[in-house]
Amino acid sequence: MSPSDQILPHGRILRYAFHERLTHWIAAGSYIYLLLTGLAFWSPWCIWLAVILGGGQVSRMLHPWAGLIFTGAVLKMYSMWSTQMRSTEADKKWWDSIGYYIRNEDDKMPAAGRYNAGQKLLFWGFITCGVLLLLSGVILWFPEYVPWNLRFLRYLAVLIHPAAALLTIGLFLIHIYMSVFAERGAFGSIIRGDVSLTFAKRYHPRWYEEITGQATSPKK
């Protein structure tokens, strides 16, 4: 897609193409299922989640399959986005200025491209944890096939799986918060695909420049 293709009528910019949105929602859907059933296995206090979702046995049966779907989607994301997610010099500055970001003083932030450094962290976090979850998950799926003399693998798996899951939960919460509550317009973009020029200019100025060829207003 050339930058000019992404400029839509009525002052909109295409941020996510259909296949990107679809992949995202496959990942999101399976992740939410994994999260809910995983929480049920995590703590007796959450077992009611599994009960709502069809009972413990069904949850245990479907959880690994959902995991495979999630991993598939994450791999697809990797193939789609990994080049765009490379860390740049600007990202370092972005992290240096993270305090402004938290305080919603975005105008004091270094200009971000299509993805800001935080989004890149989210991406790489999910990729890494996804791999860890897959590997440990396979072991947990079939513990009886892990030979007794390789049992340390089982022991590692029971630790890695929840630890990796907890990391993704942290990322997930921030992701939801940012996209649904903090940056209005972001949620719509992953559903309909487009954002307003203002949105692009505000949150992803360098990306805006790439698409439109226009410089954003100079920094104060």
Next chain:
Amino acid sequence: MTNGWIDIKNTDMMLIMGGNPAENHPCGFKWAIEAKRTRNAKLISVDPRFTRTSSVADHFCQIRAGTDIAFLGGVINYAIENNRYAKDYIINYTNAAFVVDGGFKLPSDTDGVFSGFDAEKQSYNRASWNYAGGKSAPSAGQNGAPPPLPPLPEKVDFDPSLQNPNCVFQLLKKHYSRYTPEMVERVTGIPKEQFVKAADLYTSIRKDGDMKKAGTIIYAVGWTQHSFGTQIIRTAAMLQLLLGNVGRAGGGVNALRGHSNIQGATDMAGLYDSLPGYLKVPTPADASFEAWMKRITPTSSKPAQWESFNYWSNTPKFMVSLMKMMYGDGATKQNEWAFDYLPKVDRDYSWVNLWNNMYNGVVKGLLTFGMNGVAIGPDSKKNIDALKKTEFLVVGEIYADETSEFWKSPGVTQDEMKQIQTTVYRLPCAGFAEKDGSFTNSARWLVWKNTAVPTPGDARLDQAILAQIFLRVRELYKKDGGKFPDPILKLSWSYTDPMNPSLAEVLKELNGKALADLEDPATKVQIKKGQQVPGFGWLKDDGTTACGNWLYSGSYTEAGNQTARRDPSDPSDMGVHAGWGWSWPANRRVLYNRASCDVDGKPWDASRKQVWWNEGLEKWVGNDVPDFKADSKPKDHMGPFIMNPEGVGRIFAPLAAFADGPFPEYYEPFESPIQNPFHPEQSTNPVVKAFKTADDKLGTSKDGFNVVCTTFRLTEHYHYWTKNNPMNVQLVPEPFIEMAAEMADEMGIRGGERVKVSSARGEYVAKAMVTKRIKPMMIDGKKTYQIGIPFHWGYRGIAEDEGKTSRMLTNALTSTIIDPNAHTPEFKGFLVKVEKV
């Protein structure tokens, strides 16, 4: 067993050889464990393989299969050399002090045979195997028959100092002085130190002349199944006499029977040359009942100043009572108690001879019940070939077995099948839980069991099938007459249901009853005509009693079925349990128990009192039933071995007792990797005659048969039976061959790979079990391997029918060589070659 299962708990020392009770008798073996747990008893296991029994042994020796006499002879030598024998015991209770005829020669003096050997006939003239002493004149042979053996002297010369060079003890000492530890190592393959450790441990019970401790010898068919099997057991008996272990709680010579009722089968004339109760069968030479009785009733033979009870002098009472039971009013004094009705046994009708006769077309048909003839006999091919020649075969079984499907055995072609004309009848029978009756266990205990489940489908009880065959044959005789109908027509058959005799009624017959009012002259106790006799002491030779088996007399009295008693109490805590079941003879648990006391009648070990002389009552009393004349005073010096005419135990077995020697001599198995180091020119048992059919072949090391092979059983399976039961099949799914890890390495065989074992007679293919439990041996300086094969599989069964086995029989490998005394085949110890498949 001279003793019994539970009695093993009283022992201090166990020598287990030629048997693997932990494997094959796990329930009885609890008493061996009990002895270890409660008495700190020691267990020595001597076996060709390190077995389940060896796993709980305190000392293990790996022996070459079939060399047990060398080992035991070595222990006898060790005991004598180290003064570890029971001196008082052997002087007073054995024939150690008896002086032997001057004409008797040992194998060390006569080229590996005893005196009297006739090389041409391969048999002995045993006249010189006798005691010295006052003799009655030998009777001349009648009608050209060879002269019968001279009788035992009435008064035997004896030397209580044991110094006479011709006394039994000195001969024993001389004979076994050749069985040095070095010689034992050469023959058995057991390293000298290990053998000496075993001999030292076993004889340690007689250290410093102590008589308190007792040692037991436990064996099974690993001893019996050799061309000298009887003599192995003899050697054990002699060792036990020498150590004063016979008659003692925790002692004895203890045969473990391989089936629940083998003891009962033997007691009830399972052998062709005996009648129930071990009465000897008549032969064509016995012209009359009286002549027969004279021949088989011994007269006492003892030092002049001793007494001998000579219990077999009652033989005519037992025999007349047996005839009265069989023929009732048909047996009278006038017709010599129906002596003519009895078949006269003219030759060897033992198992292997029977099948040989079938092979040669002499025997035309066969009825088999409770066994799988093709599989259990040696040389399966010969057995199958024999059945092919029969006109009919009747098999009573609960499974489709190898015998009833012999014509489907592997290797029989379609064309050949068409040639086989045998009519086979397979009759569905009842399994053990589907019938009642008694089992006589190894301890001689008769224990009654009830029917647990009804027979399925058309299955019938064995006795119902046999009764119906008998009744129809009798019908035919009645209708058509015949050459000699009387033995059939006059047979007493007075069961409530003649078509299906109740086994309780049969047991009542065995116990015996009074045919007239009787009175015991000593106690004035009376029994009425028709009542059950209380025991064999009541049996008469005048036709006033009937008894089917004198040994079983007392098992079903007026007080009811004694074998069904279930009183577990044991006041003496010696494992007597006098109220549980009933054991022959007369509910005695330990045979010869008079020998558990010293000459004065006091127990050797006061903590294990079996019987003793009560001076006040002037009677023998005890925790067990005294196996002795109850009122014989110790000072009369009656011998405790009341079944021998000598009254004492036989270290030297005189005259006709054994076919192959009064002392056991070591001979090699017929197939052996070496020549006998004792006398290479007489390597094997000289009186054993091999069969000569096309199927009877022997292999030698020169032909490449250089691996010693033995067969065995597994806990998980029961003979050729449980291969039909999924539970047992799950436990051990497939046949296998046990071999040493070193041997497998040399041949490039890994565990689980298939190997072929072949003997001169046949082959067997199964997976290899490569184990450290068998080690290579040095036999007479030659590195020799030994393998073992469990024999539970055949060509019918779960694994067989699923095609998971080679469908072969282990006994395809074994030979028809038999022991000259017991006629048992040489299953344990033959030569094979082993190849990778």
Next chain:
Amino acid sequence: MSQATLRVQKISGHAGPVAGEDAQREFTVCKLIDTTTCIGCKACEVACMEWNDLPFGETVFDNTYQTMPETRWNYWNLILFNEHEKEDGSLMWLMRKNQCMHCAEPGCLAACPADGAIVQYANGIVDFQQANCIGCGYCITGCPFDIPKMNPKTNRVFKCTLCSDRVSEGLEPACIKSCPTGCLHFGSKDDMKDLAEKRARQLREHYDFPQAGVYDPAGVGGTGVVYVLHDATKPELYGGLPADPHVPWSVKLWKGPLKWLGNVAMVGGLIGLFVHYLRFGPKDRDDENINTEGGKS
């Protein structure tokens, strides 16, 4: 013994208190296995199959007398056969009946997330309740003895119940009942420990086993199955009996600190984000039109 001994004292995956937590333990039951008198006859294997009505499974010859390599979901009691050559060249054929050890601190129960799938009764028996099992297999990982096994068809895990059904009726477990040599005993833990120590002493004093001893590993709080071993310093010889078994550290870490840390982090994260929103609100609050503009397209 009465049904009271089957009062549940510990429950897996359970939120809130357990009914029997404060039940007074009359005594803990215990199985004693004297490996020095075991002859490997497999009567216990058969008795276990028969009493528990376990279906037959296929086995294959594997160069051993052992029925199968390890216990199965439908084969809870397996004698392990091991050949061991001693330094003096003599051989030992070690036989050890292997089954659930009924640990006082069961790793399976600790690892299990399913409410009531694993329980420990007041008498010490650790029992699986297959109706509640979700088939996650965490118990397999939690067990230091490799005992729980999954039925791949029903996706439920099974193991020896110590015949809790028999024990509650005052009977000994089926394996004990069937043992012909008396190498198996059953009773209270105290009695079995006494008996075991006595036997070990006998082996040290009267037999050639100076290292004989009792196996009752402290790492899992002691076990409801204790062994007498010829050489207690080398339990590994008996088919890999662990010298110092304990619930895997990772399971402890996971069920302990990690769980608390995770819970705090998750709840803390949620609260933090909520507070952030309260304090700072959305990033575009100074530009109310941004969304409407987008919406107009």
